[in-house]
Amino acid sequence: MTNAALPTVVIRGWGSASALGLGFGAAPAASPFRPDAHGAGLPVAALPAAAEAALDALRRSRPAYRTLDRSVLLALLTARRATAAAGWSSPGTTEHAAPAALALSIGSSRGATERLEAFHAEYLRTGAAAPAASPLTTLGNVASWVADDLGRARAAISHSSTCSTALQALGNALAWLRAGLAGRFLAGGTEAPLTPFTLAQMRAVGIYSELPAADWPCRPGAGGPSTFVLGEGAAVFALEAVPAGQVQSGDLVLESVGFGFEATGTKTGLTPDGQHFQQAMRQALQLAGLGPADIDLAVLHSPGTRAGDAAERAALAAVFGAELPACASNKWLLGHTLGASGALSLAWALALLRGAPLPPLPFASWLHQHPLRRPLRRVLVNAAGFGGNAACAVVRRVD
Structure with a gap:
């Protein structure tokens, strides 16, 4: 296939969740950071109340979801929003699920951090591992639950390449779509790292910001001492292969x-x-x-x-x-x-x-x-x- 004949990959919709909520509106007038919930006093970028309520509603919507790691729930939430924005399916339903030509790749650097730390703490306390510890903490746990929620998918790929993970998932999607292995693709990344051990790891590296949460503690390009601050969130994109020359004005193209x-x-x-x-x-x-x-x-x-x-x-x-x-x-x-x-x-x-x-x-x-x-x-x-x-x-x- 020549380059001229390759399909164009259009971004039909996306969903995101972060310290700014479910999407990107106007920048807040005050710092969105706050002290971590574990008492260490480190600034973090956690979900605001409205986004947290949406995540909690998703967790309660299905018995199996009540045991999932926060990173998986963030992937589910944003994937639903992406498919709804693309017009592929209604949020939370499988009645109009995306066709069999859909594949997905959802990445995470740490994976099921919250659940892994909780299961490990239980093991140290009791000397026994919970039966669900393995299936709920594998990295493949992320994409497979998104595919399950959609109802149908040709392939569900989870991977980790540290902090370049999500863009590598987009690269994988682009290759699949241009090769004709799928007609539609969900790709993105998810992370819920605001846990005691993960925060301690980042602090141990010596890069964590010493600025208070209210003082815009993460400062890219500022120079001087490092101002790294952990945040949580996810974003998933609904991508579609369109024949060359058939894109429309206003389309967003990868x-x-x-x-x-x-x-x-x-x-x-x-x-x-x-x-x-x-x-x-x-x-x-x-x-x-x-x-x-x-x-x-x-x-x-x-x-x-x-x-x-x-x-x-x-x-x-x-x-x-x-x-x-x-x-x-x-x-x-x-x-x-x-x-x-x-x-x-x-x-x-x-x-x-x-x-x-x-x-x-x-x-x-x-x-x-x-x-x-x-x-x-x-x-x-x-x-x-x-x-x-x-x-x-x-x-x-x-x-």
Whole structure:
């Protein structure tokens, strides 16, 4: 099949859940972060009350859902919203379930963190493991429950590539759709890491923000001490293969996903010039047949860590040079949602392409030096994680 004959992959709808709620409205006037619920006093980006109520209603809607991990419930909630937005099915029903040509790939860096920690605590207390511990904590647990909720699916894939996971799921979807292995695809990422042990792990790495929750504690591009803050959330996208030339004005198109990898001395380290970022961005541009000047906005991974932010800036300079586009990051609003972060960055990019305003940062940052200078038509989205993984997606709005 020639490139000209490849189908176009249109994003028919999406669902998201984060500290900003079920979607992306106006940026809050006050910090959405709050102290963690476990008493450590660390700032976190948790779901607000309305989104929490929706998640609780889903949990209570079916007896089997009452035992599921929070990450799985977030995937179910956002997948339902994505299929409803796409017109593929009604939320929470299987009467109009997506056809057999549908496949799905839902990623998570940590998987069933909440349930795993609870089962482990019970084992330490009693010396016995609960029978449900294994099926409820495997990584495949995520996508399989989403497929079960839909009623039908050709394939259900779960995977983890740390914090580039969700964009890698989108890359998998793009390959399947263009190869004709599926006509429709649900792809995204989910994470519920606001648990005692996960928070302790991130603090032990030495990157956690020391700013109070009310003071916008996650500050991408600010320089100085690291301001990493954990958040929770999910985003899932309903993708459809459309014959070449049949897209319509206003459609949102997933043009490409590029991948990068670098081997470094430690699993938490990265090269100063962000080689994995460079590889992913260059491949995404090449696959889409684009040059640096074609990108209007780059939504950065930029989690507020000194080394990570600096490496991504160096990679952008190497790839774009004088054609550096406007740059932004949403982690000052959502925190770092690990395996879901790329999906939530992409959902934010789509909202911006649909006309949502780009909110100003309430703190000093390198990002201020690269404001939006022209109408948005095409956005590049970065994600990267421990172990040297990186991914980059390019999306555009059809004129």
